[in-house]
Amino acid sequence: MDEMFDKCLERLRDGESxxxxxxxxxxxxxxxxxxxxxxxxxxRVVNTVAMESVVKQHRLNTFMSAVTSREGRxxxxxxxxxxxxxxxxxxxxxxxxxxLATGTAFGASMASDGSVPGDPLYPVKSxxxxxxxxxxxxxxxxxxxxxxxxxxxxxxxxQLVDRGRYDDAQQLVxxxxxxxxxxxEILGVTITANVNSFxxxxxxxxxxxxxxGLGRVRAQGDLKAPGKKSGSAITLEDQQKKLRVLVExxxxxxxQADEKVEMMKEKEDAKAELASYMESDVGRYERRGNLRMxxxxxxxxxxxxxxxxxxxxxxxxxxxxxxxxxxxPWLVWIDSQVTSP
Amino acid sequence: xSRGNDAALTxxxxxxxxxxxxxDNGAFAGLYEAFHAKIYRYVYFKVSDRVEAEDLTEEVxxxxxxxxxxxxxxxxxxxxxLFRIAHNRxxxxxxxxxxxxxxxxxxxxxxxxxxxxxxxxxxxxRLSIEQVDVAxxxxxxxxxxxxxxxxxxxxxxxxxxxxMGKKDNAVKALQHAAIKKLRTTLPDHLVEQAVAQxxx
Numbered sequence: 001m002d003e004m005f006d007k008c009l010e011r012l013r014d015g016e017s018x019x020x021x022x023x024x025x026x027x028x029x030x031x032x033x034x035x036x037x038x039x040x041x042x043x044r045v046v047n048t049v050a051m052e053s054v055v056k057q058h059r060l061n062t063f064m065s066a067v068t069s070r071e072g073r074x075x076x077x078x079x080x081x082x083x084x085x086x087x088x089x090x091x092x093x094x095x096x097x098x099x100l101a102t103g104t105a106f107g108a109s110m111a112s113d114g115s116v117p118g119d120p121l122y123p124v125k126s127x128x129x130x131x132x133x134x135x136x137x138x139x140x141x142x143x144x145x146x147x148x149x150x151x152x153x154x155x156x157x158x159q160l161v162d163r164g165r166y167d168d169a170q171q172l173v174x175x176x177x178x179x180x181x182x183x184x185e186i187l188g189v190t191i192t193a194n195v196n197s198f199x200x201x202x203x204x205x206x207x208x209x210x211x212x213g214l215g216r217v218r219a220q221g222d223l224k225a226p227g228k229k230s231g232s233a234i235t236l237e238d239q240q241k242k243l244r245v246l247v248e249x250x251x252x253x254x255x256q257a258d259e260k261v262e263m264m265k266e267k268e269d270a271k272a273e274l275a276s277y278m279e280s281d282v283g284r285y286e287r288r289g290n291l292r293m294x295x296x297x298x299x300x301x302x303x304x305x306x307x308x309x310x311x312x313x314x315x316x317x318x319x320x321x322x323x324x325x326x327x328x329p330w331l332v333w334i335d336s337q338v339t340s341p
Numbered sequence: 342x343s344r345g346n347d348a349a350l351t352x353x354x355x356x357x358x359x360x361x362x363x364x365d366n367g368a369f370a371g372l373y374e375a376f377h378a379k380i381y382r383y384v385y386f387k388v389s390d391r392v393e394a395e396d397l398t399e400e401v402x403x404x405x406x407x408x409x410x411x412x413x414x415x416x417x418x419x420x421x422x423l424f425r426i427a428h429n430r431x432x433x434x435x436x437x438x439x440x441x442x443x444x445x446x447x448x449x450x451x452x453x454x455x456x457x458x459x460x461x462x463x464x465x466x467r468l469s470i471e472q473v474d475v476a477x478x479x480x481x482x483x484x485x486x487x488x489x490x491x492x493x494x495x496x497x498x499x500x501x502x503x504x505m506g507k508k509d510n511a512v513k514a515l516q517h518a519a520i521k522k523l524r525t526t527l528p529d530h531l532v533e534q535a536v537a538q539x540x541x
Contacts, residue, residue: 002513006498009491009516018536035517038524041535045473046492048466049382055395060373063402067369126437174432181429185408 004028008036012043116156117168139186140270146183147278147318150176154311155285158292161304169303173310180318187271187322239264275322282315351418358419362410373402376420380427382493386485387431389474397434401427421503424494428486428504469531476526484519487512 004025011021018036022029051059115121129152132145153176160169243257293304354375360368380401385394404426412422477485483505490501502512 002510002517005517005520006513013495034524035520037532037536038527039520041527041532042473042488042520042523043492044535045466045469045531046382046386049385049470049493050378051381051395051398056377059395059399060370060377062399063373063406064366064370066403066406067366130437175436178429178432178436185411188411 001031005032005035008032009039012036012039114159116159116163116165117172118165140273143183143186143270143274144277146179146186147274148281150179150183150315150318151278151281151285153179155289157307157311158289158304161300161307162292162296164300166303169307173307173314176311177314180314183274184318184322187267187274271322275319278315278319278322354419355414358409358412362412369406372405376423377402379494380423383424383489384427384431386474386477386489386493388434393434397427397430400430404430417503418500420494420496421500424490424496424500424504469534472528472531476523476528479526480519480522484515484522487515488519488523491516 008021008025012018018033018040021036022033025032113125115125129149133142133149137145153172157169157172157176160166160172240261243252243260246252247254247257293301296304354372357368357371357375361372377398381394381398384397384401385391388394388397401423405423408426412419477488480488486505487501490496490504491498494501496504498509498512498516501507502509505512507515
């Protein structure tokens with residue numbers, strides 16, 4: 001039925017009327033007709049949403065200005081950030097300095113450390129994080145900060161489960177993915193992931209189902225990790241060989257080749273340092289998380305385990321991406337088909 | 342749109358992306374034109390606020406500009422990649438807003454831009470959009486994601502599946518369940534209008 005309904009929807013999208021489509025399915029007419037009518041109504045209304053033409057033109061101009069100013073300042077690995085970001089960063093830094101200038105705000109800022117979404121001080125925590133990400137610093141520092149924030153979100157997941165707020169905890173997994181993706185992307189690694197990939201079961205699930213679910217998550221995480229596709233890895237050594245050929249052929253100068261190798265080495269060093277930082281940061285929180293889990297009731301512990309597996313899948317893909325011995329960029333697919341195991 | 346047209350469009354997008362990756366400014370304008378309306382509609386139904394949707398749509402394209410060279414043709418379409426950027430921007434947006442997941446349409450002031458100058462028609466369209474938006478809030482997150490990607494974003498089943506990291510069959514099942522649910526939440530007069538329009 002899903003398949004048949006989808007075929008009908010495709011025909012609806014192609015401009016056929018509900019009646020025309022139903023002629024092909026006389027036996028299913030009673031079931032299909034109301035659903036197709038609802039679909040047609042929804043499509044019709046959704047398609048009326050459009051940006052006002054004046055606004056659209058203005059936004060297009062902004063975009064094309066960014067396209068034009070991008071020329072000449074973008075290096076191969078996208079380290080450069082544009083004026084657009086710089087302006088935004090300056091504004092937020094100024095705001096942050098203003099906030100931190102008062103003792104009260106500073107106290108509130110520190111007290112917000114243990115807050116979770118929904119707490120009165122959580123917006124202060126979010127602001128501090130935003131400032132920390134936008135303060136002028138190296139790309140490696142920014143990548144570390146995103147990695148750290150993924151850990152902070154993971155801690156908040158534990159705190160929320162502790163309070164029985166499972167839906168809110170589930171939402172935070174999406175932000176874990178976001179921070180890990182951002183962290184990797186700063187160093188040229190694109191991690192694609194499904195951020196709405198699972199729903200927590202509302203009731204208790206048998207341990208066998210949980211175990212089989214975990215098995216699938218792990219298998220998929222491994223299979224889709226980088227370096228598994230044959231022939232896709234190009235090592236630094238391979239790259240150096242290629243550059244030597246290009247220098248000998250007179251395509252590039254020795255200095256250009258040296259600069260390129262230096263840049264690749266710097267990037268590899270940065271990735272190694274980031275992976276090491278992430279490992280120690282995870283370790284800092286591990287004991288606290290384990291203690292919290294021991295205190296939990298059975299159902300809470302089950303929900304926590306499911307959430308932790310979602311974390312682990314993303315963390316493992318992230319670490320493997322950083323450990324991959326080849327030049328960026330590349331892609332890591334996190335195929336999280338597992339819904340409630 | 343026929344399958345042949347879909348294939349031609351896919352080729353055209355691929356060509357635009359490759360040219361954009363080489364720094365062709367005109368190709369960026371082409372990609373903007375091809376996806377802007379779809380991304381805006383998708384974002385709008387996620388945030389329910391016109392100005393926020395405009396800002397986020399702009400951010401999506403600026404992000405595309407920053408990272409287009411990291412996109413590789415490795416078995417999934419550019420549209421899925423772009424909608425994933427949009428999805429991540431929306432998540433970031435909610436994080437910054439302190440998890441205020443919904444903006445009540447009544448409080449949102451100017452709700453949405455519509456392409457019509459007729460005041461009465463404009464009002465009617467805005468009301469319809471608001472009713473669809475409210476009806477969609479009855480869907481689960483995944484169901485809503487499928488409907489916004491399919492109907493607002495105009496993605497195919499395969500593209501939606503790639504954007505969500507799901508299998509095609511799972512997306513079809515979610516889509517079917519979502520429409521069944523909308524049948525119970527969408528006002529009857531909207532359905533009657535659609536039927537009347539098709540017949541008349």
